[in-house]
Amino acid sequence: MNDSLITDVNCSEEQIIEMSSEQDLEEDTKENHCQLQYCANCNSSFFQEGGEKSCPVCGAQVDDISASALEETIVFDNLDARVPVVPPFSSEEADPIIGTDLHVYQCQSLIGRGGMGMVYLATHRDLGRQCALKILLPRLAERDPDYVERFFHEGRAVATLNHPNIVTAHAIGEARGYRFLEMELVAGRALSHIIREDGPLNPLHATSLIAQIASGLGTAHMKGIIHQDLKLENILLTSSGVPKIADFGLAKRINADDQLYSHESLAGTPNFMAPELFQGSPATATSDIYSLGVCFFVLLTGQLPHRGQDFNSLIQEVTSKPTPSVRELCPHISLEIAECVSLMLDKSPANRFQNGFMAAQFLNAVLGQVKNIEAMLFEAFGRNKNVSWKRKGLQYILEVKQSGKRKQTVFIERSDHQMHERLLLIYSTCCDAQPEYYEEALRLNSEISHGGISIREVDGKTKFVMIDTFPRSTVDAEDIRKSVMAVAQHADEIEQQLTGHDLH
Numbered sequence: 001m002n003d004s005l006i007t008d009v010n011c012s013e014e015q016i017i018e019m020s021s022e023q024d025l026e027e028d029t030k031e032n033h034c035q036l037q038y039c040a041n042c043n044s045s046f047f048q049e050g051g052e053k054s055c056p057v058c059g060a061q062v063d064d065i066s067a068s069a070l071e072e073t074i075v076f077d078n079l080d081a082r083v084p085v086v087p088p089f090s091s092e093e094a095d096p097i098i099g100t101d102l103h104v105y106q107c108q109s110l111i112g113r114g115g116m117g118m119v120y121l122a123t124h125r126d127l128g129r130q131c132a133l134k135i136l137l138p139r140l141a142e143r144d145p146d147y148v149e150r151f152f153h154e155g156r157a158v159a160t161l162n163h164p165n166i167v168t169a170h171a172i173g174e175a176r177g178y179r180f181l182e183m184e185l186v187a188g189r190a191l192s193h194i195i196r197e198d199g200p201l202n203p204l205h206a207t208s209l210i211a212q213i214a215s216g217l218g219t220a221h222m223k224g225i226i227h228q229d230l231k232l233e234n235i236l237l238t239s240s241g242v243p244k245i246a247d248f249g250l251a252k253r254i255n256a257d258d259q260l261y262s263h264e265s266l267a268g269t270p271n272f273m274a275p276e277l278f279q280g281s282p283a284t285a286t287s288d289i290y291s292l293g294v295c296f297f298v299l300l301t302g303q304l305p306h307r308g309q310d311f312n313s314l315i316q317e318v319t320s321k322p323t324p325s326v327r328e329l330c331p332h333i334s335l336e337i338a339e340c341v342s343l344m345l346d347k348s349p350a351n352r353f354q355n356g357f358m359a360a361q362f363l364n365a366v367l368g369q370v371k372n373i374e375a376m377l378f379e380a381f382g383r384n385k386n387v388s389w390k391r392k393g394l395q396y397i398l399e400v401k402q403s404g405k406r407k408q409t410v411f412i413e414r415s416d417h418q419m420h421e422r423l424l425l426i427y428s429t430c431c432d433a434q435p436e437y438y439e440e441a442l443r444l445n446s447e448i449s450h451g452g453i454s455i456r457e458v459d460g461k462t463k464f465v466m467i468d469t470f471p472r473s474t475v476d477a478e479d480i481r482k483s484v485m486a487v488a489q490h491a492d493e494i495e496q497q498l499t500g501h502d503l504h
Contacts, residue, residue: 097135101125103175105133105182117151121185131170132186136179148179155181157225158248165216167236167246186246187239191299192232199302203333204367206299207340209235209243211363214292216245217356221285228283230291231272232298270311271304275319275347286349289359293344293352300337301329305345319347332393335414336366373412373424380481387484400488406496408488412480414472424475426483427467428491429458431499437464444494453494464498466491 097107097120105122111132112119122133136151155172158181162168168184191209194201201209213235220227227234227248234247268277274290277283297305305323308314323345327338340363346352353359373396381387386401396412408428415423431437433455444453456465468483495501 097178102133102135102178102180103173105131105180107133119183122182124182130185132183134181134183138177141179151179151181157220158183160223161216161219161225161248163216163219164242165212165244166219167244183246184244186236186244188237190233191235191237191243191295194237195232195298195302200330201299203300203330203337206296207337207363207367209237209299210292210296211360211367213243213245213295214353214356214360214363216243217285217288217292218358218360219356220245220248221288221355222357226283226285227288227291229268229272230288230295231269232295235295270314271306273318274349276349278315278319281349284349285355286352288356289344289352289354290349292356292359293341296341296344297323297326300326300333300341303329323347334366334394335416340366376475376477376480377412379477380484398484398488400484402488402492406492408492408495410484410488410491412484415469422472423469424472424480425467425469426480426487427454427456427465428487430464430466430491430494431501433462433464437498440498444497464494466494 095110097118098109100107102122104125106125107120107122109121110118111121112134117134117136120133120135121130123130136147141148152172155169158167158169159172167186169181170184171182173180200206217227217230225248227245229247230245234245236244236246238244268283268291272291272294274287277287281287294305297303306314306317306321308317323342325338326333326341327335340359343362344352344359353362374391377389377396377398381389381398387398389396389398391397394413398410398412400408400410402408410426410428412424412426415425417423430453442453452467454465454467456463456467458465466487468487470479470483
């Protein structure tokens, strides 16, 4: 379990304490004849049946390493070394913090555990406020003094950040030999848990969450702070659906004076790390953007963009293999959303969004474009009983009633141009494009003031269509209303004059 400052909104405090009990966890493991395993490739902890050697999350081969013996965020001093963390308490020891007072905090239960220490549900006695108290345990500090520096570095980094999509740090200090960091208590689940339990998200929902996370990252980047370990485990979703970035334990300041975060060592979670980091480049805002792109990819598809059977094969995949398209895996995802994912996961840092704010602006523009078509249809035809519509993939299909019990089908879709050049196409089929109709079609086309007749492939057949186009960035509900009604009317009239039928 990582340093998630989190409680499940569906659990009582007693249930949280029960679930956090390592004794219960060990008993459950024995009873089910499986072992709690750890995957160094994707930082997942999971129960593994005997004989199984692959991670169910990323597919990598799993060493016989207990999850409790490794820290959640892996730090590599070289590509072949893994740094184990001594468990904070042996199974025979009672937790010396639960049920005691630490400084002004009453510590109630253990709710999180990770590479930087333990996280407790606590109450601030003076303020009567519940909080998440992250504690760096003395054993870790004694083993590696750098832990203390990194712990206080996290406190200083997070304390400078004030954003609705970042977990707030309230205080940092030391008492009874324990270094602690008081954090905002977030009631909800980590996005990693949501994906494991519920599967991929609706593309609009996923894009909205990533846009908010990008905004939070932007605030950190503007202050010269890089997260360095952004992943779904470190993004918490509140009970009201607001995503919050947690665990700045590996965060670094750009051009920091200290050498604690020298890029000679490789820090982060392998499956979420940018390719340039494996090649020795220092972490930057653009490497955070790559990590955000991996999160986006998983939210949309339910799987990681790159998988490897071991660490070296993962490096090979990330650095040299093309990233799969989200639309190949999920064809219903829009071109705009797929374009965002592709930009974030570009192998070259120069081609990615350069910071969180740039990513947020682009994502919000996409959200506006994707959402607005449906919103504009409601605005244009919400009370019009003669027009009904449905969505089929990326296309909207409208049925428009005409006089004399005739009707006409109108299609609305986006062109395949680059985003800044993209058009909204509004068209309706007139009839088959037969040679005997050409002369009359040209004559009719000269009389039409709104839109025009064109030849287009529809369902594999060559058709005359009445078509109108608008720049996607400027079209509004009134444009759509006028165009749909005019295109439907003209297409129906042309069909009637050329064929005498009402087929479309």
